[in-house]
Amino acid sequence: xxxxxxxxxxxxxxxxxxxxxxxxxxxxxxxxxxxxxxxxxxxxxxxxxxxxxxxxxxxxxxxxxxxxxxxxxxxxxxxxxxxxxxxxxxxxxxxxxxxxxxxxxxxxxxxxxxxxxxxxxxxxxxxxxxxxxxxxxxxxxxxxxxxxxxxxxxxxxxxxxxxxxxxxxxxxxxxxxxxxxxxxxxxxxxxxxxxxxxxxxxxxxxxxxxxxxxxxxxxxxxxxxxxxxxxxxxxxxxxxxxxxxxxxxxxxxxxxxxxxxxxxxxxxxxxxxxxxxxxxxxxxxxxxxxxxxxxxxxxxxxxxxxxxxxxxxxxxxxxxxxxxxxxxxxxxxxxxxxxxxxxxxxxxxxxxxxxxxxxxxxxxxxxxxxxxxxxxxxxxxxxx
Numbered sequence: 001x002x003x004x005x006x007x008x009x010x011x012x013x014x015x016x017x018x019x020x021x022x023x024x025x026x027x028x029x030x031x032x033x034x035x036x037x038x039x040x041x042x043x044x045x046x047x048x049x050x051x052x053x054x055x056x057x058x059x060x061x062x063x064x065x066x067x068x069x070x071x072x073x074x075x076x077x078x079x080x081x082x083x084x085x086x087x088x089x090x091x092x093x094x095x096x097x098x099x100x101x102x103x104x105x106x107x108x109x110x111x112x113x114x115x116x117x118x119x120x121x122x123x124x125x126x127x128x129x130x131x132x133x134x135x136x137x138x139x140x141x142x143x144x145x146x147x148x149x150x151x152x153x154x155x156x157x158x159x160x161x162x163x164x165x166x167x168x169x170x171x172x173x174x175x176x177x178x179x180x181x182x183x184x185x186x187x188x189x190x191x192x193x194x195x196x197x198x199x200x201x202x203x204x205x206x207x208x209x210x211x212x213x214x215x216x217x218x219x220x221x222x223x224x225x226x227x228x229x230x231x232x233x234x235x236x237x238x239x240x241x242x243x244x245x246x247x248x249x250x251x252x253x254x255x256x257x258x259x260x261x262x263x264x265x266x267x268x269x270x271x272x273x274x275x276x277x278x279x280x281x282x283x284x285x286x287x288x289x290x291x292x293x294x295x296x297x298x299x300x301x302x303x304x305x306x307x308x309x310x311x312x313x314x315x316x317x318x319x320x321x322x323x324x325x326x327x328x329x330x331x332x333x334x335x336x337x338x339x340x341x342x343x344x345x346x347x348x349x350x351x352x353x354x355x356x357x358x359x360x361x362x363x364x365x366x367x368x369x370x371x372x373x374x375x376x377x378x379x380x381x382x383x384x
Contacts, residue, residue, distance in 0.1 A: 096257045106160040106208075107254040109215045109357070112152040113161070113169040116176065116360045124175055127363040128182030134350070134367045135189035143348025144190045146232060146305075147183065148225060150217075150312045151195040152356045153210045156202050176356055192228050194221075195356075211264055214252035215355075219267045222316035226269070229351065230323055233302040237323055242271045269319040275299065276322050286334030287343055291321040301325035305349040308332055313353045332366045341378035 094101050100108040115121065122130070135145040154161060154169060155176060161169060183191055198221065202209050210217050223243065230238040246268045255262035276295040283290060293301050304326035309317070321327050328343045335344075344350070354362055 094258065099254050099257050100161075100165055102157075102160045102162055102165060104160060105212050106153075106157060107213050107258075108154050108161065108165070109152075109254060112154040112215070112357050113165060113172055115172070115357050116179075117171040120364070121360045122364040124178040124182060127179055127360065128186065130363040130368045131183055131189060132186045133369045133372060135186055137372060138348065138350055139188040141348050143350070144188070146190040146192070146229070146349065146351045148192045148229060148351065148353040149180065149183075149194065149359065150225070150310065150353065150355045151198055153215055153217075155195060155356060156198050156210060157208070179359060180356075190232060192225075192232065194225065194228070197224070211252055213255040213260075213262045214264070215254060216312060219269075219315045222312060222314075223269045223319060225313070225353070226316050226319045229320065230302060233305070233349075234300065234323075237300055237302060239273075242273050242322075243319060244270045244272055246270065266315060268315040271319045271322040273299075273322050278322055280321075284337075284339045286331055286337035287328060287339045288331060289329040290326065291324065291329075292326045293322050293324055303349060304328070304347060305351050306330055306343050306347040308335075308350070308352045308354075310354045310358055312355060332362070335366070336371060336374050336378060338378055338382065341375050342382055344375055345379045345382070 094107075098110050100110055100113070102108050121127075131145075131147070138145045155173075158166070158169070158173070180193055180195070183189060184193065198209065198217070208218075209221065227238050227240075247265055248268065249263045250266045252262045252264055273293075273295070276293055276299060279292045279294055281290050282288060293299075295301075302324050305324065306328045308330050328347065330340050330343065334340055352362070352367075
């Protein structure tokens with residue numbers, strides 16, 4: 001009996017020791033110099049300033065200090081990954097407020113169904129009016145504003161939203177239609193709206209045309225976008241025989257927000273035009289890239305343009321640039337800089353590629369009449 005009790009006590013001590021050891025592993029690893037991993041698509045919290053009077057507060061370790069201590073534990077990515085897997089696959093729940101779990105394994109970005117109806121976003125009529133100001137400006141220069149709208153995943157796969165998500169989406173859904181219709185009615189604006197084309201293809205395709213765990217389309221559609229742009233700029237210039245696909249692996253963004261590792265095959269496209277070479281320079285932060293096509297006498301190119309791209313264009317840049325006499329890339333947050341203002345002054349045409357959810361901020365804070373006034377004032381201050 002005594003021996004049995006001893007075994008029970010020793011067994012309990014061993015289990016307790018193992019449990020304490022597991023709990024201590026993250027701290028021990030951190031003390032040994034093992035850094036925590038960034039697995040939630042966000043920077044990890046830094047230590048807040050230490051103030052002696054704060055130590056006496058009852059919730060001292062809550063808030064920023066609590067977040068810092070949690071973020072700085074080693075192996076936290078294992079715990080986050082396990083929690084996300086269990087929540088997603090066992091309970092069908094998201095571990096991030098930014099990621100919504102829809103039907104049939106579809107994940108959605110919360111900004112797709114909320115952003116357009118938040119207080120800081122302008123009404124549909126004002127958004128359209130702001131776009132008209134910029135379109136009229138380029139029309140007055142003998143050029144145009146070419147706006148390429150990429151539909152959000154929720155627009156194409158509305159049927160994969162849950163009933164609760166559909167109800168939440170109703171406001172943005174109506175506003176999307178109003179804004180798209182208003183933009184289409186601007187006579188001075190050249191508009192390529194890919195919604196109808198992609199919605200029809202999604203209905204025909206046996207496989208989703210957007211990744212289930214990413215906000216983006218399967219990248220072959222970025223080549224469709226390039227083809228539509230070139231067909232508008234210079235009909236007949238695009239040649240499918242020039243295109244070379246390059247496959248690679250990439251982490252999906254919505255899975256990353258949950259702390260999950262989910263890699264998929266993505267395809268980048270490059271155009272290899274016979275005899276054409278590309279000269280590329282990187283002038284500044286505000287004008288991060290300028291590409292100029294160069295070829296034998298008689299080679300056709302689309303006219304020079306400035307270009308503002310969203311993430312949907314990332315894997316098709318090399319398919320567009322070899323067809324352009326010059327393509328000047330701008331950054332929206334730097335559009336009022338002297339370099340950007342000079343590029344806008346030199347160019348007759350402005351190409352803007354934007355996801356529908358980003359149209360709202362683009363014409364609320366980015367391309368507004370006030371911004372254009374400041375850009376033109378910059379231009380007047382530049383040397384001729």
